[in-house]
Amino acid sequence: MLKRTIWWEDGRIGLIDQTLLPERYEQVVCSDVPRLIRAIQRLEVRGAPALGVAGAYGVALACCNALEGQVDLFYSTVLRDGALIRSARPTAVNLAWGVDRVLSAVMETADPKAATELAVSLAESIADEDEMTCRRIGSYGAPLLPDGCTVLTHCNAGALACASWGTALGVIRSAVLEGKHIRVISCETRPLLQGARLTAWELHEDGIPITTIIDSEAAYLMQKREIDCVIVGADRICCDGVFNKIGTYMHAVCAAHHQIPFYVAAPKSTFDPYSRMADVVVEERERDEVAMFSGRKTVPDGVPVRNYAFDATPLSLVTAIITEEGLIRPPYHHPWLMP
Ligand code: MRU
Numbered sequence: 220m221l222k223r224t225i226w227w228e229d230g231r232i233g234l235i236d237q238t239l240l241p242e243r244y245e246q247v248v249c250s251d252v253p254r255l256i257r258a259i260q261r262l263e264v265r266g267a268p269a270l271g272v273a274g275a276y277g278v279a280l281a282c283c284n285a286l287e288g289q290v291d292l293f294y295s296t297v298l299r300d301g302a303l304i305r306s307a308r309p310t311a312v313n314l315a316w317g318v319d320r321v322l323s324a325v326m327e328t329a330d331p332k333a334a335t336e337l338a339v340s341l342a343e344s345i346a347d348e349d350e351m352t353c354r355r356i357g358s359y360g361a362p363l364l365p366d367g368c369t370v371l372t373h374c375n376a377g378a379l380a381c382a383s384w385g386t387a388l389g390v391i392r393s394a395v396l397e398g399k400h401i402r403v404i405s406c407e408t409r410p411l412l413q414g415a416r417l418t419a420w421e422l423h424e425d426g427i428p429i430t431t432i433i434d435s436e437a438a439y440l441m442q443k444r445e446i447d448c449v450i451v452g453a454d455r456i457c458c459d460g461v462f463n464k465i466g467t468y469m470h471a472v473c474a475a476h477h478q479i480p481f482y483v484a485a486p487k488s489t490f491d492p493y494s495r496m497a498d499v500v501v502e503e504r505e506r507d508e509v510a511m512f513s514g515r516k517t518v519p520d521g522v523p524v525r526n527y528a529f530d531a532t533p534l535s536l537v538t539a540i541i542t543e544e545g546l547i548r549p550p551y552h553h554p555w556l557m558p
Pocket of ligand 1: 528
């Protein structure tokens with residue numbers, strides 16, 4: 220299993236370039252905030268909890284670099300950089316959460332050097348916490364998976380999407396650790412194929428049986444009773460619904476139709492009870508992710524493309540939310556879901 224997806228290394232941020240997997244495993248070093256923002260926007264680092272850690276390390280990096288500039292500009296530079304990192308991707312609330320947690324500690328520390336040391340150690344503890352949180356999510360979720368079951372998942376909510384272990388895939392890992400035999404179906408997750416490239420890669424590396432299907436095959440497998448449950452991660456859980464990778468809602472509707480349990484695994488840092496589904500800015504990505512495939516044009520010039528990166532699943536379709544503090548079940552009258 221991957222030790223770390225993102226880490227702190229000699230005053231810089233190291234990460235695995237997820238755009239290259241499964242063909243190549245390469246590490247990237249971000250020495251400044253613009254490079255980190257590019258890594259976030261290109262999905263070199265991606266997945267809500269990993270973005271939270273990237274946001275936290277990003278503020279630490281901003282501090283280290285600001286310390287080398289004019290001391291009287293330290294706080295204004297770090298504030299500006301924090302705002303830029305925060306807005307690099309709009310939907311996963313963890314990114315803003317990670318930035319804000321470190322930024323507020325920095326702003327409360329009067330000496331720039333002390334503020335920088337605090338930022339680095341806080342970011343390191345956010346990364347460590349993330350792995351422990353995922354393991355707790357795993358231990359609460361594992362009992363939901365019967366021995367011998369087949370689990371469908373969408374996108375990548377694994378070690379690559381977190382500091383380590385994973386949320387949805389963490390539940391699967393924990394069940395396997397308990398000795399259960401679990402088979403996983405990963406939907407390929409058009410257009411950037413996080414399910415085919417990343418989920419399949421990391422589970423295969425761990426020796427967990429994994430089969431990849433095209434997204435539109437999921438409904439047919441449910442109809443054939445080949446899926447026992449669905450587990451996905453989340454980018455933002457509002458008071459009325461769950462944002463996750465585009466295509467998640469489609470699986471939730473199909474699962475409800477076939478009376479298959481649909482679980483969401485996510486840490487507290489993904490909850491945003493102050494927002495409703497309709498308020499959230501959903502990232503729209505560039506045309507060529509859809510209009511090109513493997514270097515070839517797949518959509519005629521002049522035909523518009525819609526490329527939303529996420530969709531919203533109403534809580535009414537969710538069987539349970541698996542968190543580090545236990546399961547949240549309908550009717551979802553839970554403090555984390557109430558503004
Ligand atoms: O666009 P991505 O790859 O960052 O989208 C990631 C997802 O939608 C994940 O399912 C979500 O962040 C949960 S990761 C534990």
